[in-house]
Structures are given as structure tokens and as C-alpha cells.
Amino acid sequence: MDYDDTRIVIGIDFGTTYSGFAYANKVNPEIITNDTWPEQIGVLKTNTVLQYDEDFHLVDSWGSPALAKRQKKKDRGKNPPKPVELFKLHLGNIPEDKKPILPPGLSYKKAITDYLREMGKLIKETVTMRWPNVDFMTQIKIVITVPAEFSEKSKSVMRECTYNAGLINDLHTKRLQFTTEPEAAAIYCMRTLSEHFDNPVGTSFLIVDCGGGTVDLTRRKVVSRNKLGETTERTGGFCGGAYVDQEFIKFLETKVGENAIDLLRRKNYNQFQYMIQEFCRHVKLLFNGEKTSYKPYDFDLDDVCPAIKQLVTGSYKDKLDDADWSIELSYRDVKEMFDPVINKIINLIKEQLNSTKDRCAAMFLVGGFSESKYLQTRVKQEFRQRVPNISVPKQPMAAIVRGAVDYGLNTKVIKSRVLKYTYGTKTSPLWQSGDPKHRKEKDGRIYKFYTLAEKGRHVDVDEEVSHSFSVARADQRSMDMDIYVSRNSSVKYCDEEGVELLGNFSVQMQDTHLGINRSVLYTLRFGEMEIRATAKNKQSNEEYHTSFRLEFD
Template identity: 85%
Template sequence: MAYDDTRVVVGIDFGTTYSGFAYANRANPEIITNDTWPEHIGVLKTNTVLQYDEDFLQIDAWGSPALAKRQRKKDRTSNPPKPIELFKLHLGDIPEEKKPILPPSLSYKKAISDYLREMGKLIKETVTTRWPGVNFMTQAKIIITVPAEFSEKSKSIMRECTYNAGLINELHTDRLQFTTEPEAAAIYCMRTLSEHFDNPVGTSFLIVDCGGGTVDLTRRKVVSTNKLGETTERTGGFCGGAYVDQEFIKFLATKVGANAIELLRKKHYNQFQYMIQEFCRHVKLLFNGEKSSFRTYDFDLEDVCPAIKQYVSDSLKDKLEDIDWSIELNYKDVKEMFDPVVNKIITLIKDQLNSTSDKCSAMFLVGGFSESKYLQTRVKQEFKNRVPNISVPKQPIAAIVRGAVDYGLNTKIIKSRVLKYTYGTKTSPLWQPGDPKERKGKDGRIYKFYTLAEKGKHIDVDEEVSHSFTVARPEQKSMDMDIYVSRDKSAKYCDEPGVELLGNFSVHMPDTHLGLNRSVLYTLRFGEMEIRATAKNKQNDEEYHTTFKLEFD
């Protein structure tokens, strides 16, 4: 689809715990964040949750309505189907034991596709109602944000799921593009720099995107008016707001026993989840770290999750009955639930600030967990002497999705990126003393990884890197050009762990009469959302091209 065909840009923030979307018309690019959801109006995101029927064939509810509700007394003997949540974690590079267990008949790809399909119905209805003349399937560009640590495979799966959801009608269409969550957040935050600086050009700032599952950090610099460059490689970790909920569960386990918690989770998941919701509403969202304003909260287990009583051991049951199954959450308890998570975020920020000698003039906290007053206070206390301006922009929970739309309206806003991978190709030089003996081939050659662009390198959008390669044998009639990626800066061989083949193509080399005096100029061009590989036969100027839709940032 030609760029000029685009009339509407839609940004989708598909999150671990919450998701949202925003949109704008190119003719009048006011960015609108959706705040109307099934059974819920006035909030900028809804829960990334699905409720299926018993056979997992039909979706009964999605978003907030799919969450567990307080069970009425007459229904407390029943056990309704378990809501499906956190399925996005299956795309992340995390240990298998930390990924949510899904029913045997439900794959994570189906869950993602089904959720995007339901959200897609709402997006299409919202956009075409506002602009009746828009043909969504041919005139809407979709920008989906992904975590910085997502692999190329994960983004390919997201594309596949988006196609299966009916949001695009061609798998490899340019109507769907990706940008990273921290990049989208940076674009959003750049718009607010004018509130702190008379002339933002040259300003370096740090974005700390605190979501439900992950925290992503990136350093950006305003290199010219409305142009952003990246100054350090993106970093992140699994220490978002949902991990405070996990600390709450650990605390409860000390009161009722770990076995009781596990049985409640397995057999009465709806009550287990509703218990977490009650904690968030009455404790987590209100905690600001000030001891003087804290009010001890009585958590009534018998009322919130009555099923747990049957799983508590006799020794603990007596104690709990003495206090009417009401557990106190005091200031110390709650602070100890927050501190392990907040401390990890502070460590990530320190590492980012220490990764370069450049002065950081501003820090923006965005994402849902950034609204935590306690997190804000701790970050400001820790870094107030290193970063002059630390703030939370307006609508921080919508920063990513609004930045995604901004990016879709003007992809040229990103001037440079820091490569997340090392890019290279396979070469076959003669084996030399010192090379591994077991790698010496029968022809006396050794196959090695040749670096074309190193991880951590600053690359301008549309920048090219090139190298000339000579044929290895006089009779050679073609040259195979590969492109490999590695997370290691110093990959040596193409078959070592962590090196992945992205693709290859062959260059015709017919002039065998020239013997070894034949070469190919191999060029990688790092575009906005793809890498283009070109191989030019330097003897006859024939060019061969291939494109890798990597969304490499």
C-alpha cells in the first residue's frame, strides 16, 4: 500500500496486563485515546484478559468484563471457567516456569489472536463511526508497540496473530508496522520537553516505562527539531507493577500456608484473582510510602475468597479463626511488598545513567506503574542530584499508545537507533594456525562470522554499511550471500549459540575467466522498519536485492 493511501493511523499497545489504542486522521492529526470499553467508560486501557466458554471455542467476555467478580453466596459452591491472562508473556525471553499455564486446548497464539480480534472489532467500529468514509482495511495504518527485548521471532508471531485477528488482510503488508514501547514513549515525552527547556535541541533524556510485567529504559537525544536519536542501547527487566501483586501473594502464604495458596490458585482461580483485585483497589493503588498517612487495612479472607478456608492446615486455621479470618496489612508489610520491585527499577535506572558520560537532563516515568506515588517518590529521592528534571507526563498510562500514533504519522521522527543485534555474513577464509583444528575443511578453509554492523552501533535511519568479498575459488560461478544476527558483539562462527540465519540469496558470477579477480560489494541499508541487503557484482554491475522486515529496534 502506498503511503499516500493512508487516511488513519491506529496505535495499539498490547500489554501484559492492560491494553489500549489511540488513533488519528492524517488530514487533522489530533491524537485520540480510546476511553470507551465493554462495560467500562472513562479509562484509557482495559485488562488483557479473556473469558472463554468451557470448550475454549467461543469468547464470552474480554477486557475488564472478563475479570473475576465477587461471587454471590448462592454461587460460592460453583467454579466458573478460569479467565485467561498474562498470555503475552509467552512471547518474551523468560524461563518457561514463569510463563502462565494455559489449558491444553488453548495455544498462546490463539489467545493473542482472539484478544486482538475482539479489540479489532472495537477499533474498526470506533474509527469508521468517527470517519464513515474510511475503508479501514485499505486506508488504516496500524502501529503495534512491542517490548524492547522482543526477538524478531516474537514480532513475526505478533504479525501472524494480527493477520489471524482480521486487522490486516495480507500477512506481510506495510499497513502493519512495529515500534518498541520505549521508542513510542520517547516520542510522546519529546512533546513535553518544551515545558522544561526553552530550546530542547541537544537535550538528552531518559524514559522509564513501568508497565505491568516489564520495565523498559532508553536514552534519547533531540538531535534537531522534532528529530530523535538514541544514545544508549535499550535495557529492561521483568519488574513491573504485577510483581507487587506477587509479593502480596507471598505475604499471604506466610499467613495461610503456601499449599493453601496453590490449591486456591488451581481450584478456585476466580476467587484467587478477585483477591488480587481487592488488594490493588484498597492497598496497592493508594500506597504512597508516607507512614503518617497510611491506614492499616483489614483483609477479610472469609468475605473475599471463602474457598481458601478448606485448604488451610489445622495449625494455621486455629490462629485465623481467632482473628475472624481478617489479616492486617500494616505499613511495614505493604512497604516490603513494594521495595523488592522498586529497588530493581532503581538499579536499572542507575545502570542506564552509568552507561554513558553524557549528562541526562530529564527523566520521564511513563506506563501504568509510573502512577505509583511511592515509586515516584523513591526515584526522585534517589536521582534528584543527578537528573535536574524528573517528572510524570500527562496521561502516563497512554504515553506509549499515543507515541505510537505520532510515529505512524511521521516515521521520520526517529533519526537514529542503537543496534540491538550484531549483523554479519558467512565467509570462508583459508584456515590459519591458531584457528580450531576441528573447523578446518577438506579444502583448507574455515567458515567464519564476518561482522558488518556491531551491536551497540549508532545507525542513522537509511544508513548503509558495505564490504567487498572476493570469490574463494577460480571456477566459482556464484556467491552465496547470507545475513546472520547475534546478540553477541564478538560472534566468531555462524553455528555458535545465539547466532541466527535471517536469510540468504545468490549472486551470479559467470566470468570465471577472471579467476579470483572477481568481487561482490555487499551492502546493508538500515531503513525505518526493515533492512535491505544488496549485492553488486563489481565486474558487470548486476545487483541483487532482498529485504528483511525485521523491525530491528
């Protein structure tokens, strides 16, 4: 597709706990953030939650309507299908035991696809209502944001799910692009730098994107008017707002017992989830860290989660009977739920600030969790001596999705990026003295990793790296081109720990009359968030273009 055909750019922020979208017309690029959702009006995001039928095949509801509701007395004892949530965490590189358990027979890919399909229906309805003559499949560009730590494989899974959801009609279309969440947030925040600096060119600033499941960080520098460069490698961690909820559950386990919580999660998930919602509404969202303003909250289990009374046993039950099944959340209790999560965020910020000697002139907190007054206070207390301007921009929850649209309207706003992987291919030079003997092949060759681009390298948008590779045999009629990635800076062999095959394809070289005097020019382009490769037969000038097809789990 020619980008000149693009009329509308849509940004999608598919989050761990909340998701949203925004859009703009290229002719009149006013960015509009959607604030109308099923059973919700006036909010910039809706919950990343699905409610299925009993077989977990068809979606009954999504977003806020899919959340667990307070169970009426007449319905007590019934156990409706539980909402499905936090499924985005399955894309992250986290231990399996930390990933949410999905219902039997429901894969995380199906959940992601189903959610994108439901959101896609609303997007199409919203956009076509405003611009009836727009062809959704040929005149719309979609930009989806992903966490900084997402691998190429995770982005490819997102592409596959977007295709299966019907938002694109070609799996490898350039109509779908990705940008990282901190990159989109940086674009959004760049617009507000003028509030702090007369001339922001040359200013280095840090973006801390605090979402529900992940926290992403990146240092950016305004290299010229409305152009951003990346000054450090993007970093991130799984320490978003949802982990405060997990600390709340750990606290409850000390009051009712781990077994009771485990049974509640498995047998009465709706009540389990509603209990978390009540904690968020009445405690988490209001906590500002000031002891003098905090009022202890009485958590009435009989009202919020009646099913748990049948699951608690022993001394836990005796104590709760005496307390009339009410648990007090003290200031110290709540602070201890926040602190482990916020401490991780502070450590991530320290690592970023220490990673370069350049002075950081500003720090922006964005994302849903950034609205936490306690988080804001802790960050400012910790870093106000090092960073003169620490702020939360307007509508921090919409920063990412609005920045994604901005990026889609002008991808040139990003001047450079820092590679977080080492990229290379497999070569087969002749084995030489000094090479490991056990790696010598029968034909006298050895398979090695050839580095095309090293981790930490600064690459400009649309920058290419190329290398010519010659055939190994005179009768060779094709050359297999691989691309491997590793988080390590120095790689010698493709089978080392941490080296992953990203993809491969073959270049036909049927004309053998030149023998070994034949070569292929292999080129990687890092202009977009997805790696694109080209291989050119230098004798026939025939070119092969590819977006790597990955092996999906």
C-alpha cells in the same frame, strides 16, 4: 503499498496487564486515544485478559468483562473457566518457570492472536464510524509498540499474530511497523520538554516506562527541532507493577500456606484472581509510602475468596479461625511488597545514568505503574541530586500509544538508534594457519561470522550497511545469504553460544562464465524496527528483497 495512500495511523499498545489504542488522520493529525471499551467508558486502557468457552476455543469476552468477578453465594462451588492473562510474558526472554501457566491446549500465540482480533474489531468499528470511506486494508498504517528487550524473533511472532488476527492482509506488509515502548514514550515526552526548557535542542533526557510486566528505559537527545537521537542502548527488565501482585501472593503464602495458594490457583482461579483485584483496588493503587497516612487494611478472606477456607490446613487454619479469616495488611507488609520491585527499577535507572558521561537534564516516568505515588517518591529521593527535572507527564498511561501514533505520522522524528545486537553473516574463507584445526572443512575452508554491524553502533534512520561477497567456486550457481544476531559485541563463529540465526535466503547466480569473478552486494537497512535485507547480483543487477521468515516455536 505506497505510504501516500495512508490516511489513518493507528497505534496499538499491547501491554502485559493493560492494552489500548489511539489513532489520527494524516490530514488533520489530532491524536485521539480510545476511551470506550466493552462495559467501560472513560478509561484509556482495558485489561489484557480473555475469557474463553469451556474448551478454550472461542472467546466469550475480553478486556474488563473477562476479569474474575466476586462469586455470589448461590454460585459457590461452581468453577467457571478461568480468565487467561499475562500471556504477553511468553514473548519475553525470561525463565520458563516465571512465565504464566496457560490452560492445556491453549498456546500463547493463540491467546495473543485472539486478543488482537477482538481489539481489531473495536478498532475497525471505531475508525470506520469516524471515517466511513476509509479502506482499512489499504489506507491504514498500524504501529505496534514492543518492549525494548524484545528480540527480532518476538517481533516476528507479533507480526504473525497480527496477520492471523486479520489486522493486515499481507504477512510482510510495511503497513505494519514496530517501535519500542520507550521510543514511543520519548516521542510523547519530547512534546512536553518546552515546559522545562526554553530551547530543548541538545537536551538529553531519560524515559522510564513502567508497565505491568516490563520496565523499559532509554536515553534520548533532542538533536534538532522535533527530532530525537538515542544516546545509549535501550535497557529493560521484568519488574513492572504485576510483580507487586506477585509479592502480595508470597505474603499470603506465609498466612495460608504455599499448598493452599497452589490449590486455589489450580482449582479456583477466578477467586484467586479476584483476590488480587481487591488487593489492587484497596491497597496497591492507594499506597503512597507515607506511614502516617496509611491505614491498616483488613483483608476478609471469607468474603473475597471463600474457596480458600476449604484448602487451608494445620496451624494455618487454626490461626485464621482465631482471626475470623481476616488478614491485616500493615504498612510494613505493603512496603515490603513494593520495595523489591522498585529497587530493581532504581538499579535500572542507575545503570542508564552511569552508562554515559552526558548530563541527563530530565527524567520522565510513564506507563501505568508510573502513577504509583510511592514509586514516584522513591525515584525522586534517589535521583533528584543527579537529574534536575523528574516528572510524570499528563496521561502517563497513554504516553506510549500516543507516541506510537506520532511515530507513525512521522517516522523521521527518530534520527538515530543504538543497535542492541551484533549483526553478521556466515562466510567461508580458506582455512589459514592459526585457525582452529577442528574447524577446517574437507574443502580447505572454514566457516566464520562476518560482522556487518556491531552492537552499540549508532545508526541513523534508513542507514544502510553493505558488503560484497564473492562466490567460493567457479561452478557455483547460487549463494546463500544468512543473517545472524548476537548480544555479544565480538563474534568469531556462527555456532558460538548466544548467536542466533535470524533468517536466510538464496541469490541465484546461474551465469557461471565469469567463474569466481562474481559477487553479491549484501545490504542491511536499520531504518525501521525490523531488519530488512537486500542482496544484489552485481553481474545481472538482479535484486532480492526480504523480511526474514523465522522458525516459530
